[in-house]
Amino acid sequence: MTTSLREAWAALPSRLRLLEPVTFSDAEWSLLERLHESFNDREAHTRLPLAIARFRDAAVREIFERARQFDDVVTVNIDERWEERVAASAGDAMAPWVRLYNEEVDAMMDVLVPPARYRKEHYAYGRFVFPEPHGLHTDHSLEDPAAGGEPICIARIETLGTHYVDGDYRTQDPETQSMLTALRYWIEVPEGQPEDVFAELLKRGTLKTIPVNHVMLMVAGNGAENAQVTQHVSARPPEGGLHSAFFQRQYRLVPAR
Template identity: 70%
Template sequence: MTSLQQAWAALKPRLKILEPLPFSSGHWSLLERLRNNFNDREAHTHLPMPIARFREAASKAIYEHAKQFDDVTTVAVDDSWRVEKFSGGAPDTMANHARLYNDDVDEMMGVLVPAARYRKGHHSYGKFTAPQPHGLHSDHSAEDPAAAGEPICIARIETLGTHYLAGDYRAYDPETQSMLKALRYWIAVPEGEPENVLDELLKRETLKTIPVNHVMLMVAGNGSEKSQVTQHIAARPPDGGSHSAFFQRQYKLT
């Protein structure tokens, strides 16, 4: 057992709402590469990958709380959030769930990518009803233009799993590139309307879907020759909307 595997095995008792997943030999090799040099573009083409699941009681509690709201609340997680939510008095229910998620993900990233330090994050919860998704996009680091690829962990609770672009983006043929333009800007292209393009790319598995109630390791940042920043798009809610919660935590490299 490698030192990374030993450190990962020792994590479980320290986590509050997450359970670290076991990895295949191929995933261990990938994680070793990312640990030694996170900006490994070829390794990025194999992300996202699930690294943990929510404990059943935690995902159920988060989902039940989200179901109490018919609007979506989005909360940025920064120093002022901690002061507001945790300095005197009892924090609100979702803030407490978010803090436990954040602390657990920080513990995991301390093992998987020791050079990672928290940059920014947010969480959203309530009833998602947007008729069309936020287009295909990546998570940038506008506050740090020099940043290349950076670790980011996201999770979606119970419903509306996020779709992501799989494989090496440079290898896509012109037709696929055109179809991706439809999703990026939510416009019609020669291959069809964006709704139909989305369905077709899911059928082809050019787009894959992140499993709910799991923490996914992806790539954020501004991109470079040495990185491939993960592109993703939210699943479309059904007519009438769907309750869910979403957590995101992004890191800079030191």
């Protein structure tokens, strides 16, 4: 008997220690069933990001406490020598949680997007101050120029929930497009300075905020006619910065056998 998508999702919690899969609404299940059938579905992409899991409370406390031990941001790119470097050094304070995150998010993606295979990852933790603006951007697949839309799962712990552009980009009016240009390049536009534009787009709901302590499914890649890559912008910390931790794991899509 073939296990349904909903049955496979319901069976996940017993396998997980770090994350708790969320309970989806009927509308969210409809979206996920479309992505499960074919991830590159542009109309479905316009309804992402979507929270797929939350971090357990005890894990949030431990991860955040470790992040608070650092007054600078530690950024780590994972490659084939990551485990070797962690073992050879005095130890990476976040490595145990990263391993769990990787294992459990991979298990979730096996259910939701079966063709997804790990492509790349980085994570960061410490006190985020952003001495220079990090503007509106997407996550590309520069190592694979032919790649279209690809799944990516990100999470922010406790503070600095990332903002994203909501809805279908093709339906935006010229004024909104101009305002988003201000955030992309952090420049003045006829509608105002980027800081003021940022606040106005949040007020309008054009920019929405990803909840902290959740794993969010978004779209990365280089874009294609049947894909809408998620545009997002880092939250602005107050003067003096805020401690947080950030996890980002991106997948490629393999052809169905």
